[in-house]
Amino acid sequence: MINITYTMPPARRLLLLALLFVAGLSIAGIAGGMLMSMASPARLLAMTRIATVIQDVLMLVVPAVATAMLVTRRPAQLLAVDTTPPATFYLAAVAGLIFASPLMSAIIEWNASLHLPASMQALEASLRAMEERAGGAVEFMLGPATAGNLVVSLLLVGVLAGVSEELFFRGALQRLIASTGMSAAGAVWVTALVFSAVHMQPFGLVPRLLLGAYLGYLLVWSGSVWVPVTVHTLNNSLYVVMRYATGSGESEYGSGSPVVLIASAVLTGAMLVWMYRNRNKKSENQ
Numbered sequence: 001m002i003n004i005t006y007t008m009p010p011a012r013r014l015l016l017l018a019l020l021f022v023a024g025l026s027i028a029g030i031a032g033g034m035l036m037s038m039a040s041p042a043r044l045l046a047m048t049r050i051a052t053v054i055q056d057v058l059m060l061v062v063p064a065v066a067t068a069m070l071v072t073r074r075p076a077q078l079l080a081v082d083t084t085p086p087a088t089f090y091l092a093a094v095a096g097l098i099f100a101s102p103l104m105s106a107i108i109e110w111n112a113s114l115h116l117p118a119s120m121q122a123l124e125a126s127l128r129a130m131e132e133r134a135g136g137a138v139e140f141m142l143g144p145a146t147a148g149n150l151v152v153s154l155l156l157v158g159v160l161a162g163v164s165e166e167l168f169f170r171g172a173l174q175r176l177i178a179s180t181g182m183s184a185a186g187a188v189w190v191t192a193l194v195f196s197a198v199h200m201q202p203f204g205l206v207p208r209l210l211l212g213a214y215l216g217y218l219l220v221w222s223g224s225v226w227v228p229v230t231v232h233t234l235n236n237s238l239y240v241v242m243r244y245a246t247g248s249g250e251s252e253y254g255s256g257s258p259v260v261l262i263a264s265a266v267l268t269g270a271m272l273v274w275m276y277r278n279r280n281k282k283s284e285n286q
């Protein structure tokens with residue numbers, strides 16, 4: 001349990017975060033709609049990017065910070081922004097992400113290839129359409145493959161998304177769930193499930209769930225939200241760079257040999273064990 005004095009009970013803390021999230025979503029939706037209505041075809045990409053910034057700030061950053069400030073006198077400690085581990089922990093966290101890439105690519109391909117029973121084909125078609133819309137929105141925001149668009153996309157999809165999503169999901173949601181008395185592992189996986197679900201891409205649910213869990217354990221083991229922020233930002237940035245370099249955000253690791261996948265699993269496991277053994281034990285009780 002996080003050792004912080006709160007000004008309201010656990011259920012109200014989580015309800016407050018949820019209400020602020022919904023309020024931010026509503027306001028961002030209205031603002032985004034106004035921007036899109038005023039955008040000419042030539043300015044549609046720019047307006048979409050502005051709307052994305054507004055959405056991330058109002059839906060994620062503001063609810064996380066406002067909730068932390070309202071529920072405790074130590075908001076920085078709640079959000080885990082007041083500390084950082086040694087550089088070696090950052091290196092191990094990044095190495096874990098890179099080592100896991102071949103295995104994660106295989107899981108991405110497997111999840112994308114799943115099909116619902118024949119009696120549920122209409123539902124599957126609806127889910128795939130929803131996923132295509134979500135993916136298409138990201139692709140549109142990335143824009144044509146130019147140097148300027150690459151820089152902007154790294155800032156939006158890499159840095160802004162990495163910071164805002166980790167501040168909300170790991171810094172606020174996971175920490176508040178843990179403060180209810182739920183185990184650290186339980187809070188990690190519940191948050192990871194919510195994190196994956198809100199992306200509205202059901203045929204990418206499993207890999208994003210695993211990524212969310214990895215980011216969650218990084219927070220638990222390091223005691224600092226800056227570690228998952230770093231890894232999340234790097235993960236998104238690699239996607240952006242690969243998309244501009246190859247025209248696709250997917251790597252070729254998924255079709256690798258069993259030897260590659262086994263090596264990926266072993267090396268990733270080794271990094272997880274190292275980080276667990278070198279974890280900040282005090283952070284597990286904060």
